[in-house]
Amino acid sequence: MARSKSAYSVPGKIGKIERHIIVVWVDNEAGVLARIAGLFSGRGYNIESLAVAEVDKKKHISRITIVTEGTPQVIEQINLQLKKLVPVHKVADFKRGEKDILFRELAMFKILGNTKKIEKVKKICKKFNPVILDKTKKSVVIQVTALRAEIDKLALDLKSLGLISTSRTGAVAMTKGSKIFS
Amino acid sequence: MPKLLSGAEIVFKSLEDQKVEYIFGYPGGAVLPIYDELKNHKSIKHILARHEQGAGHSAEGYARSSGKPGVLLVTSGPGATNAVTALTDAYMDSIPLVCISGQVPTHLIGTDAFQECDTTGITRPCTKHNWLVKDVNDLSKTLHLAFEVATTGRPGPVLVDIPKDIQFKKGKYKFFKNTLKKKLNGKSTHKISNSELDKFIDLIKKSTKPIFYTGGGVINSGPEASKYLRELVSLTGFPITSTLQGLGAYPGDDPQFLGMLGMHGTYEANNAMHDCDLMINIGARFDDRITGKVDEFSPGSKKIHVDIDPSSIGKNIKVDLAIISDVTELLKSLIKRFKEKNKNFLNSNKQKTSKWWEQIGKWREKKSLNFINSNKIIKPQHAVQRLYELTKNQDTFITTEVGQHQMWAAQHYKFNKPNRWMTSGGLGTMGYGLPAAIGVQIANPGKLVVDIAGEASVLMTMQEMSTAVQYRLPIKIFILNNEYMGMVRQWQELLHEKNYSESYTAALPDFVKLAESYGCVGIRAKTPGELDEKIKEMISIDRPVIFDCVVDKAENCFPMIPSGKPHNQMILGPEEEEEISDEGKILV
Numbered sequence: 001m002a003r004s005k006s007a008y009s010v011p012g013k014i015g016k017i018e019r020h021i022i023v024v025w026v027d028n029e030a031g032v033l034a035r036i037a038g039l040f041s042g043r044g045y046n047i048e049s050l051a052v053a054e055v056d057k058k059k060h061i062s063r064i065t066i067v068t069e070g071t072p073q074v075i076e077q078i079n080l081q082l083k084k085l086v087p088v089h090k091v092a093d094f095k096r097g098e099k100d101i102l103f104r105e106l107a108m109f110k111i112l113g114n115t116k117k118i119e120k121v122k123k124i125c126k127k128f129n130p131v132i133l134d135k136t137k138k139s140v141v142i143q144v145t146a147l148r149a150e151i152d153k154l155a156l157d158l159k160s161l162g163l164i165s166t167s168r169t170g171a172v173a174m175t176k177g178s179k180i181f182s
Numbered sequence: 183m184p185k186l187l188s189g190a191e192i193v194f195k196s197l198e199d200q201k202v203e204y205i206f207g208y209p210g211g212a213v214l215p216i217y218d219e220l221k222n223h224k225s226i227k228h229i230l231a232r233h234e235q236g237a238g239h240s241a242e243g244y245a246r247s248s249g250k251p252g253v254l255l256v257t258s259g260p261g262a263t264n265a266v267t268a269l270t271d272a273y274m275d276s277i278p279l280v281c282i283s284g285q286v287p288t289h290l291i292g293t294d295a296f297q298e299c300d301t302t303g304i305t306r307p308c309t310k311h312n313w314l315v316k317d318v319n320d321l322s323k324t325l326h327l328a329f330e331v332a333t334t335g336r337p338g339p340v341l342v343d344i345p346k347d348i349q350f351k352k353g354k355y356k357f358f359k360n361t362l363k364k365k366l367n368g369k370s371t372h373k374i375s376n377s378e379l380d381k382f383i384d385l386i387k388k389s390t391k392p393i394f395y396t397g398g399g400v401i402n403s404g405p406e407a408s409k410y411l412r413e414l415v416s417l418t419g420f421p422i423t424s425t426l427q428g429l430g431a432y433p434g435d436d437p438q439f440l441g442m443l444g445m446h447g448t449y450e451a452n453n454a455m456h457d458c459d460l461m462i463n464i465g466a467r468f469d470d471r472i473t474g475k476v477d478e479f480s481p482g483s484k485k486i487h488v489d490i491d492p493s494s495i496g497k498n499i500k501v502d503l504a505i506i507s508d509v510t511e512l513l514k515s516l517i518k519r520f521k522e523k524n525k526n527f528l529n530s531n532k533q534k535t536s537k538w539w540e541q542i543g544k545w546r547e548k549k550s551l552n553f554i555n556s557n558k559i560i561k562p563q564h565a566v567q568r569l570y571e572l573t574k575n576q577d578t579f580i581t582t583e584v585g586q587h588q589m590w591a592a593q594h595y596k597f598n599k600p601n602r603w604m605t606s607g608g609l610g611t612m613g614y615g616l617p618a619a620i621g622v623q624i625a626n627p628g629k630l631v632v633d634i635a636g637e638a639s640v641l642m643t644m645q646e647m648s649t650a651v652q653y654r655l656p657i658k659i660f661i662l663n664n665e666y667m668g669m670v671r672q673w674q675e676l677l678h679e680k681n682y683s684e685s686y687t688a689a690l691p692d693f694v695k696l697a698e699s700y701g702c703v704g705i706r707a708k709t710p711g712e713l714d715e716k717i718k719e720m721i722s723i724d725r726p727v728i729f730d731c732v733v734d735k736a737e738n739c740f741p742m743i744p745s746g747k748p749h750n751q752m753i754l755g756p757e758e759e760e761e762i763s764d765e766g767k768i769l770v
Contacts, residue, residue: 031314042307
């Protein structure tokens with residue numbers, strides 16, 4: 001950028017953008033999701049997907065899984081800023097593509113078509129733990145669990161086979177083996 | 183079974199247990215039960231502001247000058263929204279505030295009731311945390327937690343929103359202490375390891391061109407921190423510069439002090455920051471007014487950063503050694519360790535840094551704070567200098583508004599003690615200084631409190647003069663009156679071809695008559711010849727004073743770093759203005 005004589009400095013070099021999955025344990029209280037979402041929007045961070053549910057009924061702890069993108073500096077800030085929030089207990093962060101982490105998204109597809117078409121659909125979905133949740137003569141609702149890119153591709157492939165509605169969750173994540181996030 | 187108290191009683195019981203002496207506020211429908219209870223609590227005095235923003239800045243001034251949290255009491259809806267500027271200001275400058283707001287009764291929340299607003303929603307991004315209390319039995323715990331959050335770690339504002347029905351309801355009271363299970367913002371309990379200290383000391387020993395760069399964190403850490411800072415600076419013999427918020431932590435008239443750094447900092451401070459080989463940042467946050475263009479910020483230096491807030495580290499500038507700690511704790515252990523191992527450091531080091539001091543001496547010769555004085559018209563810098571000379575022998579507290587006068591105050595008024603300088607740095611809130619002075623005077627009765635003001639800023643919260651008169655607070659409003667929004671005018675002159683778009687105030691009040699109408703004293707000085715006498719008169723009056731100091735309308739604030747430039751390319755004065763190129767106006 002050109003030289004500036006403004007009251008603000010010009011932007012510096014921008015680092016490489018990485019995709020991270022950030023897991024946050026929070027008190028499940030009123031407004032907690034707004035605090036997290038507000039932190040992201042207020043500081044110009046990005047939420048690609050979000051999954052939230054209470055995981056400890058007794059202590060009222062919710063686990064939030066956020067997929068986000070940013071430079072290493074931004075990712076570090078996201079982690080540190082999240083830790084400052086009062087209802088946040090802990091934060092775990094890992095890079096998309098790390099080997100010892102599992103993650104999954106769930107999707108439901110509603111497909112219109114005859115039995116023949118639906119058989120075809122089942123075949124395409126076979127690799128992704130398909131479950132038929134509802135079936136009529138003219139339609140089927142099928143649930144799959146897979147990675148984000150896989151679901152993207154499935155949705156594309158199913159379009160020609162009568163896909164009329166898609167519903168997807170954000171990603172959830174867990175470590176492999178005996179260790180847990182800390 | 184313990185006695186049940188009403189919500190309003192619980193509020194006061196909590197304030198009493200938190201040893202609160204003053205609350206700044208403004209009543210309204212949704213806080214009436216709390217105001218009704220006020221009469222039963224003699225140890226707590228309420229200061230009635232004229233606008234909730236004023237109450238908020240007063241609470242800030244009280245907190246900054248006393249080291250105690252400021253308490254603010256406002257009603258729902260407009261009461262809360264008016265407080266938002268003050269809360270944001272406190273958030274940016276790390277000032278502990280507890281704001282209690284009334285809310286419409288719980289059964290009306292969400293119905294767009296009269297004077298309802300989503301207070302916790304609106305204040306979420308400008309508080310460390312906030313709470314809407316829906317059960318009276320949660321109230322005492324919430325209030326005590328609020329004080330704890332506001333005052334621990336990096337201090338800041340919090341808000342507790344209390345619906346009117348909760349203020350009436352009866353519930354249990356309990357005094358909760360240390361309810362925060364986890365440590366917020368890397369609190370002082372972080373154990374500093376010897377290896378961290380040794381790394382720190384090693385960097386100090388290796389350096390030939392060192393500089394201390396200290397900030398508001400030293401002030402927030404308490405008076406002890408300033409004491410240790412002075413000791414460390416004296417032990418090492420290193421030069422020191424300070425941010426706007428850090429002024430007073432180190433004596434402004436000490437030879438090792440290079441003056442303030444940053445956009446309007448001194449030539450020597452900024453050049454030393456640029457050329458140093460070791461930068462020791464203690465309690466400052468690499469703000470954009472300090473760093474300028476980050477890629478060219480002090481390119482050759484190793485950097486140490488001490489901060490209580492982990493998220494401050496690495497946010498703007500990468501550092502070589504980061505220590506998350508309270509400043510007092512760190513300095514105390516550092517000095518101890520340093521003394522154990524380096525008894526003769528100062529002597530051996532003098533030689534090592536002698537060239538550096540020589541270079542600093544050359545920069546100093548530029549006398550970057552100089553200005554061309556006049557015997558016909560009062561130069562604003564001269565006015566601040568005279569104010570300093572005539573008040574330096576007494577313990578004086580200075581607040582400011584925002585703009586040129588603020589920078590001139592920072593450059594020309596020398597502070598020797600912490601907590602004597604209250605200014606809106608992060609948010610840059612015009613209208614901060616007058617109400618802040620009220621809070622400062624409340625916390626420091628009998629002391630001289632001066633708001634160095636601009637006429638445009640001070641009009642934004644001028645109504646608070648009425649508060650000063652009501653409580654007999656002899657604050658001095660020292661207005662450098664140039665009839666312009668001076669800093670806006672300066673930027674327009676330098677960047678926008680002197681198109682002074684809307685920066686001139688064509689119909690200003692007569693400040694002397696205005697003072698009289700408020701029931702305080704008005705003084706006007708028009709010539710340099712009468713300035714000293716008038717300032718002395720102002721100081722001698724034991725009542726609030728508005729001082730209309732008529733100054734040069736065209737004076738600009740130098741030196742300055744034009745943005746996008748590194749620290750070693752400052753403009754020193756008007757003769758160099760031509761050097762500024764024409765680009766980059768979009769970012770102003």
